[in-house]
Amino acid sequence: MFYKKYLKIKEKNNSHVCVGLDSDYKKISNEEKDLYKRIYDFNKDIVEKTNKHVCCYKLNSAFYEKAGVEGMKAMEDTVNYIKENTEIPIILDVKRSDILNTAKAYADYFVDKLQADSVTLNPLMGRDSITPYLEKKVHVFILVLTSNPSASDFIMKNDLYIDLTNFSQVLNKEFENQVGIVVGATNDKFKEINKINENMIYLIPGIGAQGGDLKKVLEQVKDKEFVINSSRGVIFSEDPKKSVIELKNNINGGL
Numbered sequence: 001m002f003y004k005k006y007l008k009i010k011e012k013n014n015s016h017v018c019v020g021l022d023s024d025y026k027k028i029s030n031e032e033k034d035l036y037k038r039i040y041d042f043n044k045d046i047v048e049k050t051n052k053h054v055c056c057y058k059l060n061s062a063f064y065e066k067a068g069v070e071g072m073k074a075m076e077d078t079v080n081y082i083k084e085n086t087e088i089p090i091i092l093d094v095k096r097s098d099i100l101n102t103a104k105a106y107a108d109y110f111v112d113k114l115q116a117d118s119v120t121l122n123p124l125m126g127r128d129s130i131t132p133y134l135e136k137k138v139h140v141f142i143l144v145l146t147s148n149p150s151a152s153d154f155i156m157k158n159d160l161y162i163d164l165t166n167f168s169q170v171l172n173k174e175f176e177n178q179v180g181i182v183v184g185a186t187n188d189k190f191k192e193i194n195k196i197n198e199n200m201i202y203l204i205p206g207i208g209a210q211g212g213d214l215k216k217v218l219e220q221v222k223d224k225e226f227v228i229n230s231s232r233g234v235i236f237s238e239d240p241k242k243s244v245i246e247l248k249n250n251i252n253g254g255l
């Protein structure tokens with residue numbers, strides 16, 4: 001479902017932008033004391049301002065979990081709000097895989113209850129930590145090459161990112177286009193990954209605050225399907241709508 005929704009809204013909004021609703025309540029400047037309302041109203045405002053210019057929203061659960069029960073409720077209601085008021089697909093950025101039985105429990109929540117269109121997953125535990133999601137017919141984004149400096153500890157060593165791309169590609173064939181891959185904007189390995197990646201969509205975080213070079217990334221991915229995520233650079237900017245339009249135009253201008 002994610003992929004179809006993405007293709008449709010990408011055309012309609014002419015956009016490759018994924019806005020990251022990393023809504024850290026400590027950075028939200030409204031004076032609302034009720035944490036739930038503070039986060040939910042902030043998100044609603046961002047969605048109202050940006051929904052004509054994005055192709056997906058990504059909610060990183062860390063920023064909701066840190067606010068406890070009220071944060072989780074704000075995450076659930078934000079998902080519902082986006083679903084009820086827009087056609088924009090939602091990625092839940094949870095990076096959670098586990099032994100089969102536990103992965104099933106996570107999938108019960110993120111897919112059955114929250115109705116995510118896609119979920120980010122860490123592939124370290126292998127196939128049976130991912131398939132409970134795929135069997136529920138949900139799309140997943142598998143971490144292949146992360147944007148953080150410490151990606152050099154494992155992922156960049158012994159070309160692990162190549163193995164992870166192959167692993168994802170095999171799953172994508174088996175589960176008919178339910179798999180995408182996360183590759184950070186801060187690396188220069190897209191060309192190598194492109195050789196293996198037949199038709200998986202890229203989720204590309206790491207521009208803006210993390211220093212990824214948009215122009216360089218675009219040169220390497222323009223022949224693939226891709227979404228570029230920006231979180232802090234949009235939601236905590238002075239004018240989120242202006243920031244999204246600027247990013248959308250910069251991307252489209254670089255293609």
Ligand SMILES: O=C(O)c1cc(=O)[nH]c(=O)n1[C@@H]1O[C@H](COP(=O)(O)O)[C@@H](O)[C@H]1O
Pocket residue numbers: 020022060093120145146147148182183184205206207208209210229230231232233
């Ligand atoms: O899976 C992700 O989305 C992700 C993978 C990665 O390698 N690097 C990365 O930054 N992310 C997420 O993308 C978002 C980036 O946020 P900003 O740096 O504020 O744009 C955060 O939610 C990160 O957790």
